Amino acid sequence: MTEQTTRTAAPSSGDGGPHGGPGDRGYVARLAEGTARLTRRRRRPLAMLWIVLLLVAGYGATQLADALSGGGWYVTGSDSATAAQRVTRGFEGRGATSVTLVVKDTRYDRGDPDFDKRVRGVVDRVTRDPGLKVTSSYGYTTLTGDQARGAFAGKDGHTALVRLGSGLDDGTARRVLPGIQEGLSDTYERQGLRVSLVSQAALWGEVNHLSERGLLRAELITLPLIALVLLLLFRSVAAALASLLVGITSVAFTLGLLAVLARHTELSVFVQNAATMLGLGVGVDYSLFVIMRFKDELRAEGPQPSADAVERAVARTLRTSGETVVASGVTIVAAMSTLFLVDLNVIWSMALGAVVVVAFSILTSVLLLPVLLHLLGPRIEWGAVGRRAAAGQPGRESRWVTVSRAVMRRPVAFLLISLVAMGVLAVPSLRLETFTPDARVVPTGAAVREGYDIAKEQFGEGSAAPIQVVVESDAPLWQRPADDSARLLRLHDELAGLPGAVRVDSVVDPLRKVDADRPFAALTPRTAAALPADLRGAVRHFVSADGRTLVIEVVGDDTASSPSVRDLLESVRTASARLAAADGWRVHAGGETAEGVDANEVISDSMLPVVGTMLAVIYLLLLLTFRSVFLPLSAILMNLVSMAATYGVLVVVFQDGWGSGLLGFDSSGNLTNFVPVLLVTLLFSLSTDYEVFLLSRIREDYVATGDETGSVARGMAATAPLISGAAVLMVAVFTAFAFAGIVPIQQIGIGMAVAIALDATVIRLLVVPASMRLMNRWNWWMPGRKTPAPARR
Structure with missing residues (x-):
């Protein structure tokens, strides 16, 4: 029998579901026909409801x-979380939100009286700003002695620091600080003053604004790209716009729902970019498969299909492509849901965004898109672009068959070449390092980044993010026995001498000048009231009002994410544990480094359960779908190889800084800590997506013919053009976000673009046919299941 006659009767788009075909009269068929009938009869009210929901969701x-x-x-x-919570009350210059005000005077230095006057003017305005709600301050303008003020004056003589405590809660601070910062920059830049508010809240407030602007830029880049690719695939304006509308609807519904949820629970700023990026990719992808199948089914109804014919075409489309979209989407939702095993809100947020946007993509593709298909009918071909190939045209299919057969003639050679190439890409992944983002995710032109860089330059690399050692006592420090005080003093001195520690900022050494033997005795209310004004200010900054909590800040010799400062943190915690072992003491190490280390530990500990659970879920779903023991294992191994190669590319581009010039970011020497675990779930989800479309068609042909080699070639020929088109769409979306987003989103965008490109080329074109040829009939082996007999020839 020839290749042409052994093909199954399904349309050439090759995206039929794995469980049935046009003749299936089971539950799926009845559901598809019922949906097609309902969406035909109620198409206008449903279309109006769609528009109303889209407007409401868009506003939200x-x-x-x-x-x-x-x-x-x-x-x-x-x-780290405990340490952060303990310093929010009872201190001067610290509060529910703590901010460092950085003032650099480009016209005057400390030797000129105008310097002090101008700095005080800035501080007065900031502390009186009703939006900032400053409750206390400590630094250059609150001190009087040259020695005390010197600690808050930069090496260049032009810079001063003041630490502010604000009554704003963290969420409010992130919303209002960017606006306050913009007002300060507008007011003082023309006066030769560079004023910056530096803090985690200020940083993430700026990230919020950059995320919004980056999202807008990404959409402006992405939507025309998607439209262009869809025009090339569909060859009609109407079909392209319909597909684009599905993607936009999925994203709008998702963001609208997340806006409601964000009012009641904390959601990370990264969820907006991640949900939009994934929603545009998956939503347009699913609509592509559905619309392409609908066009094929409609052509099968004749040149002038009636309304009844359109309904039949919609029903068959839902029974085939619709079923596969649902199966694929459920797989993605199940895989992404494993991220909820990570007890970290930033990952939990993005997992929620991914699950919601994929769910809406499924619903929009199989419930709302049929409404549009009924309204358009034959007009789906409106706005023809270029020359459209005839359905079932063998030319293109023959080329894919030729490629597949060439690979399967030398499967060992092609498999080895592919694996070696992927292995070379994967080698750098052995050096993968992760950490939480710092101010370097913000462009150098931003005021918060400028303040961060000035602080590092003028006060030392580690001054912008010291390790905070928070010591809690059951009794006021001055009431502790001499032995207990000695233990605390030994900890202070040990911290100062640790490798990597540049200095220790605390009130201990100044108090020793008051009483060398019992420095904490100077903290009694009567004695403290008689201390010099500058020392009283230092006490209130480093010792809580009730005298039970002491803060010791260890300044490292590098940035918060550097290996040396992480080693310093480990030494700090080891030293602190000895004091914490004594009765009446509790010691917590906090700060940016501690926060990142604790988050990394949680992600690292969760990685194996997440990946293990995800692989088990994917294996079971593929086992049920294809009724094969070894095909799911083969698919998982391919995805692991692709994942390792993707990690390797990310390490070279971001960790080694090879892409810093092209993408315009500063290399921090590591990847954002949530990127690897998020990528592995996304990649396996989307790769399984394509696996379902491809293997469903191969299995359909194999069941009909029993021809192991021919079914692989014909299945790839039937699905490759569509999968390639979908992959081009995905790569376009992810790349656009990589060039327009902030660094963590850039890493996700580049990672997904690389992964999808490798999956659609090396994996699908070379590894799949080569491995399936080597496995031969073992591809479809299942205990207790009979192997299809070869078809008659």
């Missing part, structure tokens, strides 16, 4: 950015 989506949080990095109950 515009409110999302202000409700998002830059937090989500603290691990519940961790040492």
Whole structure:
């Protein structure tokens, strides 16, 4: 029998579901026909409802950015989270939100009286700003002595620091600080003053704004790209616009729902970009498969199909492509849901965004899109672009068959070449390092980044993010026995001498000048009231009002994410544990480094359960779909190889900084800590997506013919053009976000673009046919199941 006659009767788009075909009269068929009938009869009311929901969701989506949080990095109950909570009350210059005000005077230096006057003017305005709600301050303008003020004056003589405590809660601070910062920059830049508010809240507030602007830029880049690719695939304006509308609807519904949820629970700022990026990719992808199948089914109804014919075409489309879309979407939702095993809000948020946007993509593709198909009918071909190939044209299919057969003639050679190439790409992944983002995710032109860089330059690399050691005592420090005080003093001195520690900022050494033997005795209310004004200010900054909590800040010799400062943190925690072992003491190590280390530990500990659960879910779903023991294993191994190669590319581009010039970011020497675990779930989800479309068609042909080699070639020929088109769409979307987003989104975008490109080329074109040829009939082996007999020839 010839290749042409052994093909199954399904249309050439090759995206039929794995469980049935046009003749299936089971539950799926009845559901598809019922949906087609309902959407035909109620198409106008449903279309109006669609428009209303889209407008409401679109309005809600515009409110999302202000409700998002830059937090989500603290691990519940961790040492760093406890330390952060303990310093929010009872201190001067610290509060519910703590901010460092950085003032650089480009016209005057400390030797000129105008310097002090201008700095005080800035501080007065900031502290009186009703939006900032400053409750206390400590630094250059609150001190009087040259020695005390010198600690808050930069090396260049032009810079001063003041630490502010604000009554704003963290979420509110992130919303209002960017606006306050913009007002300060507008007011003082023309006066030769560079004023910056530096803090985690200020940083993430700026990230929120950058995320919004980046999202807008990405959409402006992405939507025309998607439209162009869809025009090339569909060859009609109407079909392209219909597909694009599905993607936009999925994203709008998702962002609208997330805006409601964000009012009641903390959602990370990254959820907006991640949900939009994935929603545009998956939503347009699913609509592509559905619309392409609908066009094939409609052509099969004749040149002038009636309304009844359109309904039949919609029903068959839902029974085939619709079923596969649902199966694929459920797989993605199940895989992404494993991320909820990670007890970190930033990952939980993005998992929620991914699950919601994929769910809406499924619903929009199989419930709302049929409404549009009924309204358009034959007009789906309106706005023809270029020359459209005839359905079932063998030319293109023959080329894919030729490629597949060439690979299967030398499967070992092609498999080895592919694996070696992927292995070379994967080698750098052995050096993968992760950490939480710092101020370097913000462009150098931003005021918060400028303040961060000035602080590092003028006060030392580690001054912008010191390790905070928070010591809690059961009794006021001055009431502790001499032995207990000695233990605390030994900890202070040990911290100062640790490798990698540049200095220790605390009130201990100044108090020793008051009483060398019992320095904490100077903290009694009567004695403290008689201390010099500058020392009283230092006491209130480092010792809580009740005298039970002492803060010691260890300044490292590098940035918060550097290996040396992480080693320093480990040494700090080891030293602190000895004091914490004594009765009446509790010691917590916090700060940016501690926060990142604790988050990394949670992600690392969760990685194996997440990946293991995800692989088990995917294996079971593929086992049920294809009724094969080894095909799911083969698919999982291919995805692991692709994942390793993708990690390797990310390490070279971001960790090694090879892409810094092209993408315009500063290399921090590591990847954002949530990127690897998020990528592995996304990649396996989307790769399984394509696996279902491809293997469903191969299995359909194999069941009909029993021809192992021919079914692989014909299945690839039937699905490759569509899968390639879908992959081009995905790559376009992810690449656009990589060039327009902030660094963590850039890493996700580049990672997904690389992964999808490798999957659609090396894996689908070379590895799949080569491995299936080597496995031969073992591809379809299942205990207790008979192997199809070869078809008659």
